[in-house]
């Protein structure tokens with residue numbers, strides 16, 4: 001499989017198992033949603049491996065001791081509507097202190113260009129570590145536009161977490177935002193003429209929300 005300097009594929013057996021079921025066209029909506037949530041949580045465990053910690057004094061029922069809690073900037077999750085919404089609750093469950101922003105984009109079915117319809121993030125973006133969430137990185141147009149919007153607002157530290165990435169999308173992110181690490185559960189083969197990832201899993205938003 002090709003490698004890219006900006007890409008990390010998280011291939012934990014539990015993630016690969018759940019992704020296999022997620023891809024299956026027979027998997028119904030309820031299970032599809034559960035699996036998107038679970039895979040997002042498992043990838044989050046991996047990408048937060050190096051989070052900074054700070055010492056704190058606490059009293060256990062037996063004695064006073066020094067422990068460590070998450071330090072540094074507030075992590076801020078930014079799901080790209082609609083499909084990113086399937087990932088945000090799972091990630092937030094692991095990082096309860098995280099703030100949540102929202103970016104609304106849909107891909108024009110003819111041009112495959114992203115159409116921006118919503119943008120709301122917490123204050124002081126320059127002081128935050130952003131994690132953009134979207135299950136699919138296809139042409140990369142949506143993710144690239146979302147990161148560009150965050151940067152225009154002052155963000156300087158952004159990562160992208162997706163479930164399935166196409167080489168085209170990884171290359172687009174490398175060209176447009178080489179500073180952004182892309183985390184994915186799988187790097188697939190290519191895009192079809194409609195811009196869908198092959199083998200992929202279909203339209204993530206439609207399978208999550210039963211709109212098709």
Ligand SMILES: O=P(O)(O)OC[C@H]1O[C@H](OP(=O)(O)OP(=O)(O)O)[C@H](O)[C@@H]1O
Pocket residue numbers: 080081082083084105106107108112114134135136137138139140141142143169195203204205206
């Ligand atoms: O990398 P790209 O070529 O931009 O394609 C990826 C985007 O397409 C899908 O969203 P869609 O436009 O279907 O909106 P939805 O999530 O609301 O279904 C998917 O959720 C990504 O956001």
Ligand SMILES: O=c1cc[nH]c(=O)[nH]1
Pocket residue numbers: 083136138195196197198200201202203204205
């Ligand atoms: O395969 C794809 C590509 C773009 N958007 C999706 O939801 N699925």
Ligand SMILES: [Mg+2]
Pocket residue numbers: 083203204205206
């Ligand atoms: Mg969609």
